[in-house]
Amino acid sequence: xxxxxxxxxxxxxxxxxxxxxxxxxxxxxxxxxxxxxxxxxxxxxxxxxxxxxxxxxxxxxxxxxxxxxxxxxxxxxxxxxx
Numbered sequence: 001x002x003x004x005x006x007x008x009x010x011x012x013x014x015x016x017x018x019x020x021x022x023x024x025x026x027x028x029x030x031x032x033x034x035x036x037x038x039x040x041x042x043x044x045x046x047x048x049x050x051x052x053x054x055x056x057x058x059x060x061x062x063x064x065x066x067x068x069x070x071x072x073x074x075x076x077x078x079x080x081x082x
Contacts, residue, residue: 004046009073011082017042019081026075029068036061037068
């Protein structure tokens with residue numbers, strides 16, 4: 001799998017793995033979106049590879065990541081991490 005250059009809002013740029021794990025859990029994303037978040041944010045898997053693994057188009061992964069990252073950012077604020 002190709003290693004992705006993960007793009008996140010500036011407020012989340014300095015997160016370590018434990019921060020990501022905490023906010024992903026807090027965000028209550030559901031099974032599929034949690035898997036997308038873990039692959040992209042924790043493992044830096046490219047969107048095309050995530051799509052192939054989950055049997056969806058890369059564009060679908062991209063659209064879902066926008067919503068996922070928004071939820072994660074709100075959860076990080078709730079946890080006082082940003």
